[in-house]
Amino acid sequence: MHIYDSVKKTKLPFEPIVPHKASIYVCGPTVYDDAHLGHARSSLSFDLLARTLKALGYEVTMGKNFTDIDDKIIKKVQATGESLEQITTHYINSYKEDMRVLGVGDADIEPKATDSLEAIESMIKGLIDKDIAYVVSSGDVYFDTSKDSNYGTISHQVGEDEDNQSRVEHNSQKRNPKDFALWKACASKDDICFEMSFSNGRPGWHIECSAMIEKHFKGNDKFSIDIHGGGADLLFPHHENEASQSRCATGHELSKYWMHNGFVNINGEKMSKSLGNSFFVKDALKVYDGEILRNYLISVHYRNDFNFNEEDLLNSKKRLDRLYRLKKRVIPTKASKPNIAFQKDVSKAMKDDLNISVALARVEQMISQTNDRLDENPKDKGLKKETLANIEFIDKLLGIGGQEPFSYFQIGIDKQTKTKIEALIEARDSAKKEKDYRKSDTIRDELSSMGIAIMDTANGTVWEKI
RNA sequence: GGAGCCAUCGCCAAGUUGGUAAGGCCGUAGAUUGCAAAUCUGCUAUUCAUCAGUUCGAGUCUGAUUGGCUCCUCCA
Numbered sequence: 001m002h003i004y005d006s007v008k009k010t011k012l013p014f015e016p017i018v019p020h021k022a023s024i025y026v027c028g029p030t031v032y033d034d035a036h037l038g039h040a041r042s043s044l045s046f047d048l049l050a051r052t053l054k055a056l057g058y059e060v061t062m063g064k065n066f067t068d069i070d071d072k073i074i075k076k077v078q079a080t081g082e083s084l085e086q087i088t089t090h091y092i093n094s095y096k097e098d099m100r101v102l103g104v105g106d107a108d109i110e111p112k113a114t115d116s117l118e119a120i121e122s123m124i125k126g127l128i129d130k131d132i133a134y135v136v137s138s139g140d141v142y143f144d145t146s147k148d149s150n151y152g153t154i155s156h157q158v159g160e161d162e163d164n165q166s167r168v169e170h171n172s173q174k175r176n177p178k179d180f181a182l183w184k185a186c187a188s189k190d191d192i193c194f195e196m197s198f199s200n201g202r203p204g205w206h207i208e209c210s211a212m213i214e215k216h217f218k219g220n221d222k223f224s225i226d227i228h229g230g231g232a233d234l235l236f237p238h239h240e241n242e243a244s245q246s247r248c249a250t251g252h253e254l255s256k257y258w259m260h261n262g263f264v265n266i267n268g269e270k271m272s273k274s275l276g277n278s279f280f281v282k283d284a285l286k287v288y289d290g291e292i293l294r295n296y297l298i299s300v301h302y303r304n305d306f307n308f309n310e311e312d313l314l315n316s317k318k319r320l321d322r323l324y325r326l327k328k329r330v331i332p333t334k335a336s337k338p339n340i341a342f343q344k345d346v347s348k349a350m351k352d353d354l355n356i357s358v359a360l361a362r363v364e365q366m367i368s369q370t371n372d373r374l375d376e377n378p379k380d381k382g383l384k385k386e387t388l389a390n391i392e393f394i395d396k397l398l399g400i401g402g403q404e405p406f407s408y409f410q411i412g413i414d415k416q417t418k419t420k421i422e423a424l425i426e427a428r429d430s431a432k433k434e435k436d437y438r439k440s441d442t443i444r445d446e447l448s449s450m451g452i453a454i455m456d457t458a459n460g461t462v463w464e465k466i
Numbered sequence: 467g468g469a470g471c472c473a474u475c476g477c478c479a480a481g482u483u484g485g486u487a488a489g490g491c492c493g494u495a496g497a498u499u500g501c502a503a504a505u506c507u508g509c510u511a512u513u514c515a516u517c518a519g520u521u522c523g524a525g526u527c528u529g530a531u532u533g534g535c536u537c538c539u540c541c542a
Contacts, residue, residue, distance in 0.1 A: 011482060455503045
């Protein structure tokens with residue numbers, strides 16, 4: 001397995017801390033709103049990573065946190081009158097449900113900031129004791145970046161000159177402009193605070209992840225975890241700060257490898273809350289099936305930016321349709337063993353920093369070849385069994401192709417419509433038998449206007465929702 | 467102002483260590499079909515934004531130019 005390390009900026013062989021085991025920690029969402037396509041993409045990227053590692057025989061431990069204390073959540077609390085817990089529970093469940101529909105299961109470890117306050121406190125305390133962190137008069141606790149000579153080695157973004165045109169607000173209480181808050185003291189009585197030895201307040205964003213990693217992962221004397229992941233925007237300052245805190249607190253590096261996924265753009269524009277063009281997973285799922293969305297979102301390499309648009313989505317759906325049409329041809333049968341060459345090729349592609357394009361190209365080659373062989377010999381039972389095994393292999397590795405193929409093509413059709421469609425097909429068949437092609441074509445047109453495509457096969461007429 | 471990324475067929479998109487351009491969609495010709503659809507087969511970039519350099523050889527390395535984009539502020 002090779003992965004691209006976005007800190008070293010090169011592809012590296014994956015050599016985990018403990019042989020055959022992989023510990024991954026991904027920055028999860030701040031739960032004050034529904035998940036958008038960007039969350040989905042990040043989640044999907046690391047889901048593919050975990051699936052690939054598992055397929056290669058690694059025992060994977062996936063951690064993904066929920067930031068459930070944050071200014072925006074508090075704002076929502078104040079705006080809605082609901083409790084912090086009500087709000088965060090709601091959005092955590094909403095996130096999990098969306099991801100489940102996209103084929104991403106729960107992480108093995110799902111820490112919440114509110115469950116990690118002790119770990120946060122002890123890490124901050126330790127840093128204060130070493131004078132790497134300091135408390136200012138307001139009660140805020142800052143991290144002294146000048147104490148870490150390696151500060152900047154993660155993002156390579158910290159220049160020599162401190163006095164650049166950075167948009168970072170200059171706080172006179174800070175020792176250095178780049179220092180960041182580990183702990184924010186309560187500003188008012190309405191604030192949501194936790195009592196700590198240094199002040200009443202709440203944790204800063206960066207410390208949460210560091211503390212949660214230390215709490216849940218063992219690591220060794222050099223690294224806490226194997227892979228730390230997240231969106232490309234988190235590289236700086238979030239991951240830089242995380243790495244620095246952990247380095248100073250633990251005396252070793254936080255993560256052996258760093259992976260960052262690219263953005264989802266909508267019509268070429270960055271999707272962000274401030275631009276107001278967020279595309280929520282829930283909204284997308286109203287229109288498209290979860291697997292179709294998944295198939296689309298994983299079709300572009302995880303490091304590239306992803307430009308979401310409907311035309312490409314439909315294109316990618318057509319590719320998935322081909323897989324399911326093949327599945328229709330081989331079902332019902334019992335899967336045997338997947339074709340070794342095929343399995344090897346697909347795995348090889350995924351082993352190369354999750355090269356999904358090459359993997360999917362190989363899948364399509366398999367589809368074409370199998371269709372060809374099935375055209376020649378429609379009753380090749382061995383081939384059918386192997387093909388089904390191939391599809392099951394793909395489903396396990398990529399999370400696509402796992403549905404029952406007939407229902408895949410009939411998603412969103414209710415029973416009543418289904419009965420009607422089947423009646424029309426029956427009527428058309430009898431018209432065809434009587435060679436009344438005008439009538440049969442009229443029926444086909446009627447079905448077509450209902451959004452139903454039909455195809456005459458050796459085993460009778462089948463239909464699909466377009 | 468600082469840091470960095472990207473530019474491959476009409477569209478989407480691969481292309482570690484330089485060796486002579488995957489795959490899909492669309493289009494097109496054919497097989498098949500009552501006609502379609504589905505399926506299969508053939509065709510579809512002497513060329514990788516531009517210019518220069520290194521090299522026997524560059525989409526792949528170096529430099530410059532042009533055009534997109536991101537981060538430096540909460541952000542997946």
